[in-house]
Amino acid sequence: MMELDEIDRKILRALAEDATQNAGALGRCLGLSQPATWRRIKRLQDSGVITGRKLDLDYEKLGFGVTVFLGVKLATKGRVSLEDFERAVTAIPEVQTVEHVLGLFDYRLRVTARDIADFERVLRRRIMTLPGIGDVEANVLLSEERRPGPLG
Amino acid sequence: MMELDEIDRKILRALAEDATQNAGALGRCLGLSQPATWRRIKRLQDSGVITGRKLDLDYEKLGFGVTVFLGVKLATKGRVSLEDFERAVTAIPEVQTVEHVLGLFDYRLRVTARDIADFERVLRRRIMTLPGIGDVEANVLLSEERRPGPLG
DNA sequence: GATGAAATATAAATGAC
DNA sequence: GTCATTTATATTTCATC
Numbered sequence A, B: 001m002m003e004l005d006e007i008d009r010k011i012l013r014a015l016a017e018d019a020t021q022n023a024g025a026l027g028r029c030l031g032l033s034q035p036a037t038w039r040r041i042k043r044l045q046d047s048g049v050i051t052g053r054k055l056d057l058d059y060e061k062l063g064f065g066v067t068v069f070l071g072v073k074l075a076t077k078g079r080v081s082l083e084d085f086e087r088a089v090t091a092i093p094e095v096q097t098v099e100h101v102l103g104l105f106d107y108r109l110r111v112t113a114r115d116i117a118d119f120e121r122v123l124r125r126r127i128m129t130l131p132g133i134g135d136v137e138a139n140v141l142l143s144e145e146r147r148p149g150p151l152g
Numbered sequence C: 001g002a003t004g005a006a007a008t009a010t011a012a013a014t015g016a017c
Numbered sequence D: 001g002t003c004a005t006t007t008a009t010a011t012t013t014c015a016t017c
Helices: A006-017 A023-030 A034-046 A079-089 A116-127 B006-017 B023-030 B034-046 B079-089 B116-127
Strands: A050-057 A066-074 A095-103 A107-113 A133-146 B050-057 B066-074 B095-103 B107-113 B133-146
Touching: A006 A023, A006 A034, A006 B050, A023 A034, A034 A050, A050 B006, A066 A079, A066 A116, A079 A095, A079 A107, A107 A116, A116 A133, B006 B023, B006 B034, B023 B034, B034 B050, B066 B079, B066 B116, B079 B095, B079 B107, B107 B116, B116 B133
Parallel strands: none
Antiparallel strands: A050 B050, A066 A107, A066 A133, A095 A107, A095 B133, A133 B095, B066 B107, B066 B133, B095 B107
């Protein structure tokens, strides 16, 4: 676990919102020089707090207008079942996220499809045929807001 | 909706994995010059397919070792109730994601906390006191894998 | 329309203090 | 931490297919 001061938190908050801004501009907002800001960012990367930078894609623009969250309960458990399920589910291109969870469900999946008809195809041919699959519950995404989360 | 060729898809796949790589290196992998690659990336940004770049943070390193997914059913619905709920829930710093969904639940929340005791505090003081909140279901995150998703 | 080569602008990275 | 500098990358220009 990493010790952060208030400036580090401001840097993380700013870059969590928009990772394209450069060290010079970000530093000016914080009253810091470009090298000082850059070294703080590098320290956050080297310490593993920042693990990477990823693209935000508009899947609607790509023709994928339907996103569904599936809660999955396995019918058969045990080490092999979990591994089989995970191997098979990660091979489905429409599955964006696989979350192994504890609670009413065993896995939560984020699935995207072109439309409802396409989603039905994915559900019937790919999801319901997964090894060990049991009960499945679905929620269709209407809108989503992501926030930076707490930073210490 | 945007027309993409195979090279655009390869660029998106590569940048979705790691948005830090530069146009020159990425272009060499694809047999393309640096300006050609850069112009394609810019085109994807201008067309709105790429909506931004965000940091990937290790919340465990920040001291937040517990992530819980909450399914929330509202007790009272209607336009005002939804807006009140959304305004209040987005003001909770531990809430990383607010998803308005259709199905068994009305909202799905991704909540992070320092530990289970901290999560109980957030749940009792912040979540269960949200305006209009009804049934709540919880799943604790064990592990997670994100994949690029389909790209056309 | 697309590209690549070359030139320029900007940001990243380093060194000295 | 700053400031000055070097190095790398992003961005524009232009000729070409």
